[in-house]
Amino acid sequence: xxxxxxxxxxxxxxxxxxxxxxxxxxxxxxxxxxxxxxxxxxxxxxxxxxxxxxxxxxxxxxxxxxxxxxxxxxxxxxxxxxxxxxxxxxxxxxxxxxxxxxxxxxxxxxxxxxxxxxxxxxxxxxxxxxxxxxxxxxxxxxxxxxxxxxxxxxxxxxxxxxxxxxxxxxxxxxxxxxxxxxxxxxxxxxxxxxxxxxxxxxxxxxxxxxxxxxxxxxxxxxxxxxxxxxxxxxxxxxxxxxxxxxxxxxxxxxxxxxxxxxxxxxxxxxxxxxxxxxxxxxxxxxxxxxxxxxxxxxxxxxxxxxxxxxxxxxxxxxxxxxxxxxxxxxxxxxxxxxxxxxxxxxxxxxxxxxxxxxxxxxxxxxxxxxxxxxxxxxxxxxxxxxxxxxxxxxxxxxxxxxxxxxxxxxxxxxxxxxxxxxxxxxxxxxxxxxxxxxxxxxxxxxxxx
Ligand SMILES: Cc1cc2nc3c(=O)[nH]c(=O)nc-3n(C[C@H](O)[C@H](O)[C@H](O)COP(=O)(O)OP(=O)(O)OC[C@H]3O[C@@H](n4cnc5c(N)ncnc54)[C@H](O)[C@@H]3O)c2cc1C
Numbered sequence: 001x002x003x004x005x006x007x008x009x010x011x012x013x014x015x016x017x018x019x020x021x022x023x024x025x026x027x028x029x030x031x032x033x034x035x036x037x038x039x040x041x042x043x044x045x046x047x048x049x050x051x052x053x054x055x056x057x058x059x060x061x062x063x064x065x066x067x068x069x070x071x072x073x074x075x076x077x078x079x080x081x082x083x084x085x086x087x088x089x090x091x092x093x094x095x096x097x098x099x100x101x102x103x104x105x106x107x108x109x110x111x112x113x114x115x116x117x118x119x120x121x122x123x124x125x126x127x128x129x130x131x132x133x134x135x136x137x138x139x140x141x142x143x144x145x146x147x148x149x150x151x152x153x154x155x156x157x158x159x160x161x162x163x164x165x166x167x168x169x170x171x172x173x174x175x176x177x178x179x180x181x182x183x184x185x186x187x188x189x190x191x192x193x194x195x196x197x198x199x200x201x202x203x204x205x206x207x208x209x210x211x212x213x214x215x216x217x218x219x220x221x222x223x224x225x226x227x228x229x230x231x232x233x234x235x236x237x238x239x240x241x242x243x244x245x246x247x248x249x250x251x252x253x254x255x256x257x258x259x260x261x262x263x264x265x266x267x268x269x270x271x272x273x274x275x276x277x278x279x280x281x282x283x284x285x286x287x288x289x290x291x292x293x294x295x296x297x298x299x300x301x302x303x304x305x306x307x308x309x310x311x312x313x314x315x316x317x318x319x320x321x322x323x324x325x326x327x328x329x330x331x332x333x334x335x336x337x338x339x340x341x342x343x344x345x346x347x348x349x350x351x352x353x354x355x356x357x358x359x360x361x362x363x364x365x366x367x368x369x370x371x372x373x374x375x376x377x378x379x380x381x382x383x384x385x386x387x388x389x390x391x392x393x394x395x396x397x398x399x400x401x402x403x404x405x406x407x408x409x410x411x412x413x414x415x416x417x418x419x420x421x422x423x424x425x426x427x428x429x430x431x432x433x434x435x436x437x438x439x440x441x442x443x444x445x446x447x448x449x
Contacts, residue, residue: 016102017202018042020438023094023381026054027424028416029207030076031431032438037085041442044199045080046092046108048377051156052077054209058139058233060240062424063289064320070155070242077157089197090117090158093377097204097385101411101441104201112192114163114171115149119187122151122159126179126188135167137244141234144244149179149188154242163188203411203438206395207431208381210372210417213268213276221267221368222339226348227252229339229366232263232286239293249297251365253346257298258364262350263287263305264337269371270308276371278392281421283369284311288321290367291330303330304363306337306352314423339366372417387412394420405433413437 020036022029025047033043045052056062057077059069081088089110096107132148139152148167151159161179169176170190180188212233216224223229228251230238241247251258265283268274284307291303310332312318324330335352340360342348347362374393382389388396388408395414398406405413413434416427 016442016444017104017200018442019044019199019201020203020205020435020442021046021094021104021106021199021201022205022207024054024207024209024416024418025049025052025080025088025090026207026209026416026427027056027073027076028209028418028427028431028434029054029205030073030080031428032205032207032415032435033080033086034076034083035432035435036438037080037083039439041085041439043083043086044106044108044201045086045088046094047088047090048093049152050090050113050160050162051152051158052080052088052090053155053157056424057153057155058141059236060243061289061293063285064314064316066289066292074155074157077155081157088158091162092197094381094384095196102202102444104204104411106199106201106204108197108199110195110197112165112194113160114165114168114188114190114192115161116187116189116192117158117160119185120158120160120183121185122156122161124151124161125182125184126161127151129178129182131176131178132167132169135164140244141231141237143234143237161187163190203413203441204385205413205415205431205434205438206381206385206387206407206418207415207427207434208375208378208418211375213274213371213373215267215368215370218268218274220338221264222342222348222366223368226339226342226346226366228258228342228346228364229348229368232283232290232367232369235290235367239290239297247297249294249365251346256364258294258301259298260302260363260365261291261294261304262337262348262361262363262366263291263303263369264339264350264366265305265307265369266336267368267370268373271371274371276373276392278421279311280369280372281311282372282423284309285317285320285423287367287369288312288324288330292324292328295328295330303328304361305330305332306335306350307332308334308336310334314425372421375418378418385409385412390420392420394418405430405437411441 019042130147337352415430415434
């Protein structure tokens, strides 16, 4: 591994590793990796899922420009994977770290894919022939099913199949073996084992993003009871041309297009009872985007947004909301809202408050802007890396004013939603900032007399 020589405080020459570990292959981690790799730094990018991309890959369009999300992300995913200086490890997690700033030694657990990603061309023949159908597709938010061997999604990087050992007949019972038989490239390997990989790095960037809060446990929104109540992440997949309904917005109960839609914000956020008292910072804008997109998908649909406060503070955000009102006729109602039962037609009934008077209205479909929460895995990762979490469970920054990118451990930096609520442009800025901080550590050449 290439090393930069530095003079230590004692006058002895120490060496700094000229490589960086990035944990998380969402937009923040991708940006940090590309910035570093383009400057000649070796990057080890560790992603727990079978593909790079994170949440941005699941979105249909992005506010405030309404760009197609995967169209602007996919080239960066491919650049990352193909970059000679980036070692992408999917299905991988960090399990150990020793050392200090400039000289860390890390252990990564790489789980078996059971398909050699260097041989697999992503032709999909094995998927068609796999007899195990009907496995819930988590990437499609459970709105579609997949086989036991699958490619995570059309633009996945790497575009290689993966076998899910919990549902594969061969791995469970030693029967079947169809995918191996049909693979002309001989990429399927049932003998593949998990492996521990070790690397020396000079700095670490955490970019592990967020989880979406599951509203099933809440009695206030009818989620899981009324089939026509969706989460915003489910809705993002519904309106996506590559999604489970090929971009058609359909009710779960009867497959009909909704003619009236309610978007309820702050579901689970700014709420002490759910344990998430903070603002998730993106739901005012993504609900506005989703209401606009409903109009582009269904002529004449009426969309109503129920909001607590309109937090459209960044550049162009207020104009975006005004555009939704003026050009898309989106109605905004300043009220807490809940779903209280259903009509005989299965329409969710939204209960809200105007001028102190309680009101109820039926909608064909309700979309919940559920809050975004720290990943459950943060606790384990924080312990492994010996960094602190904040009171909510996000990674703690050393100083909100002067060190907003630094974790509580020198040489370990934070990018994106893992450090607290941010949108995509902010995640990109943090990715670049973390890369610059890591680079500073690698370039350090202090000479002490
Ligand atoms: C419904 C919805 C709509 C949205 N719409 C918009 C929009 O239009 N515009 C906008 O700007 N923002 C939008 N956002 C917010 C946007 O999704 C986030 O700002 C962005 O995804 C944050 O990027 P990230 O890289 O920090 O995190 P993520 O996208 O969550 O990526 C984190 C990555 O880290 C991986 N990871 C997690 N833990 C580990 C681990 N322990 N080890 C290895 N890898 C790990 C994950 O698998 C994932 O790939 C929306 C969010 C939601 C929920």
